[in-house]
Amino acid sequence: MKLLLAFSRRGQHDPGREPVIARVVKETGVLVNVEKANIDSMAGEMLIDVPDADAALVRQRLEEMGVTVRVMENAIARDEAECVDCGACISVCPQEVFSFDEEWRIRVSSERCVLCGKCIQACPHGALSQQG
Numbered sequence: 001m002k003l004l005l006a007f008s009r010r011g012q013h014d015p016g017r018e019p020v021i022a023r024v025v026k027e028t029g030v031l032v033n034v035e036k037a038n039i040d041s042m043a044g045e046m047l048i049d050v051p052d053a054d055a056a057l058v059r060q061r062l063e064e065m066g067v068t069v070r071v072m073e074n075a076i077a078r079d080e081a082e083c084v085d086c087g088a089c090i091s092v093c094p095q096e097v098f099s100f101d102e103e104w105r106i107r108v109s110s111e112r113c114v115l116c117g118k119c120i121q122a123c124p125h126g127a128l129s130q131q132g
């Protein structure tokens with residue numbers, strides 16, 4: 001399961017200075033895969049992937065450390081009414097989130113998404129958007 005973490009660098013618990021991910025891994029024994037991190041001088045955002053069965057525990061521990069946690073179950077949403085199954089999103093996505101099914105309709109495996117945003121820009125029909 002993917003969790004999107006947000007934190008302020010002015011806060012008491014600052015993942016940019018404190019190794020919160022390392023602490024969570026050490027304290028819970030859960031393997032955490034960091035898929036994306038954007039951290040500047042004021043704030044940060046991080047996308048992590050954890051086993052579904054451990055997500056609640058990891059989330060609880062992070063929130064105790066002052067990190068805002070959002071579950072990204074459908075990171076990328078596709079408006080079926082707008083989509084024309086052109087396949088442009090297939091060619092730009094680095095994670096192979098999109099594929100054609102047997103009837104050449106677009107299939108979305110959003111659990112692989114790392115929120116790079118390339119597909120949103122590439123879609124000629126504005127059919128894709130980011131959750132939240």
Ligand code: SF4
Pocket residue numbers: 078082083084085086087088089090106122123124125126127128
């Ligand atoms: S790029 Fe947009 S219109 Fe084309 S298949 Fe993907 S979601 Fe559908």
Ligand code: SF4
Pocket residue numbers: 076092093094095096097112113114115116117118119120
């Ligand atoms: S945001 Fe990036 S990783 Fe996610 S589906 Fe779009 S192109 Fe793929």
